[in-house]
Amino acid sequence: MGKIKLKIDGREFSAEKDEYVLDIAKREGFEIPTYCHNDQVSREARCRLCVVEARWQEGGHSRIVTSCLYPADEGLMVETNSEQVRLVRRVVLELLLARTPEAKGLAELAAEYGVGKNRFGADTDFGKCILCGLCVRTCREVVGVEALGFRMRGVLKQVGPAFAEPSSVCIGCGACYFVCPTGHIIMTEKGDERKIWGRTFKMEKCSKCGRYFAPKYQLEWINSQTGVAMDRLSLCQDCK
Ligand code: SF4
Ligand code: FES
Structure with missing residues (x-):
């Protein structure tokens, strides 16, 4: 580590060596769109919306890079909103919208980038998933379970769960459902049952207000991982 200087849109800033360009730009007030980035989980640069133009010499060749995973170094020059950057973001937006036209935030962003009629047509054979991986990383890194992953290629x-079968390790917490930006993951609740990823989980009632609030299996799992007694886990968020 150590301090370095870089330029963003012609202005000079200091940052830590290897700090990611996205983080520096956000800290300094630049707007860079992201769709697969979440501060709570690791980065995989899957959506490509956060692209910027990077060059190392004034007037030299530039490269389009994903700012969320591009490390800064001395002398780096970054353009966050050049014509080239906007062109790439427009194509990325078209591709994302082909998969998930109603995903939150995308239509507004598309309008801002002048994306009109989608040239690629609908691409919904596999639902609304844009393969951002947020559900996989949240399950693994935040919940501490590995119920989800990627399968097949290209x-x-x-x-989803391995072999597209209901996962035996899923605890039914719904974290993947809540983090998914496109609404691809379906979770339903009726009475004392929650259904997600092909499994049905029995729900527990809050011992104070009486509403169903969490799968029994999830509470047992938290108990086994943390040692917190089951009776202390029996209150919903509102009654705690
Ligand atoms: S299901 Fe949702 S969160 Fe998971 S990869 Fe697809 S779009 Fe991302
Ligand atoms: S936010 Fe960088 S690639 Fe998605």
């Missing part, structure tokens, strides 16, 4: 790539 255009056949999909996300």
Whole structure:
């Protein structure tokens, strides 16, 4: 580590060596769109919306890079909104919208970038999933379970439990459902049952207000991982 100087849109800033360009730009007030980035989980640069133009010499060749995973170094020059950057973001937006036209935030962003009629047509054979991986990383890194992953390759790539079978390790917490930006993951609740990824989980009632609030299996799992007694886990968020 150590301090370095870089330029963003012609202005000089200091940052830590290897700090990611996205983080520096956000800290300094630049707007860079992201769709697969979440501060709570690791980065995989899957959506490509956060692209910027990077060059190392004034007037030299530039490269389009994903700012969320591009490390800064001395002398780096970054353009966050050049014509080239906007062109790439427009194509990325078209591709994302082909998969998930109603995903939150995308239509507004598309309008801002002048993306009109989608040239690629609908691409919904595998639902609304844009393969951002947020559900996989949240399950693994935040919940501490590995119920989800990627399977197949290329255009056949999909996300979900292994072999597309109901996962035996899923605890039914719904974290993947809440983090998914496109609404691809379906979770339903009726009475004392929650259904997600092909499994049905029995729900527990809050011992104070009486509403169903969490799968029994999830509470047992937290108990086994943390040692917190089951009776202390029996209150919903509102009654704690
Ligand atoms: S299901 Fe949702 S969160 Fe998971 S990879 Fe697909 S779009 Fe991302
Ligand atoms: S936010 Fe960088 S690639 Fe998605």
